């Protein structure tokens with residue numbers, strides 16, 4: 376009986392096992408679950424394989440876009456909260472799990488983003504699922520960019536709405552698909568703000584116009600946009616200087632913001648609906664206070680320090696221009712996420728391993744996160760990186776790329 380349970384395979388497990396088999400048989404497996412120790416800032420102590428020698432590497436693989444992870448004021452606020460509230464809320468939001476500090480943070484987050492209200496969840500993944508399942512049902516149509524994050528796809532499946540995928544950022548195709556549906560029908564357009572694998576920013580300005588024209592609502596996932604793009608890191612709407620906000624903004628609190636959790640931001644009416652009409656709010660424990668206290672401080676620091684985003688932009692530019700000059704293909708990325716398209720999986724792992732040995736941590740990205748033939752390295756710019764670290768890294772990239780013969784001469 377037990378064996379048959381294990382042997383029957385879901386589609387997801389089959390895909391992931393296929394990847395694992397390939398990784399083990401090629402010896403590349405040591406690179407993915409590299410062990411790290413210490414704080415994820417501009418360097419990281421990481422061991423390659425099982426021997427546990429932790430080298431200090433320049434960190435080009437962290438979501439710490441703002442560089443705020445480890446900021447002394449954030450740690451101090453988290454420590455204070457730890458002493459007052461402990462490590463857990465021991466409850467769900469609807470019962471005993473709502474702390475005063477959750478309410479303070481949600482108010483602060485909404486005012487930072489320019490929305491009426493906001494609500495937090497245990498992760499960005501859960502926030503997407505909460506938003507889509509609370510809003511959409513089997514009578515609705517959801518137009519979804521083909522490169523949207525898996526949590527959006529899972530949310531759509533759970534909602535039972537009809538999903539119509541449009542080609543990545545292809546506004547002409549989106550319009551022709553919208554045109555085919557009756558105006559009276561409830562329609563949603565959902566998109567990542569910054570696409571996590573390609574590093575390009577969605578055409579939110581055009582999506583908003585199409586939504587207006589065809590009577591659709593817009594959901595944008597700012598997981599990689601908050602504390603990464605826009606004025607002071609306010610995300611995709613701010614990047615486009617939109618005069619009208621999207622109906623729903625979701626996001627993560629563990630990337631540009633140095634915490635854990637997710638959020639939905641929008642009108643008071645909608646946020647109330649997510650509070651009292653979404654399973655993750657009602658049936659899952661709330662975020663621990665030290666995390667929330669740290670996040671509150673992080674938003675205050677971002678508001679007061681324009682230098683953080685200015686430095687991030689400078690570092691992003693230095694990295695992207697440097698990589699392009701070497702002859703590497705950074706695709707159409709225009710955010711702090713910079714892919715280097717390699718194509719071949721083995722070569723991608725080889726590149727990442729050689730970089731590790733030269734003192735640089737980057738992530739190799741392969742199927743199923745990206746199509747089989749589009750394996751790549753993914754670089755994350757951070758405000759915490761120094762110019763010396765960037766120049767040193769670019770030198771190493773150039774040397775290895777030439778050895779592996781993957782630069783376009785130009």
Ligand SMILES: Cc1ncc(COP(=O)(O)O)c(C=O)c1O
Pocket residue numbers: 498499500501503524526567569571596598599626627628629636637
């Ligand atoms: C676009 C996007 N949305 C949502 C998430 C999920 O965020 P979290 O890690 O907070 O669950 C991710 C995670 O990387 C992401 O890339």
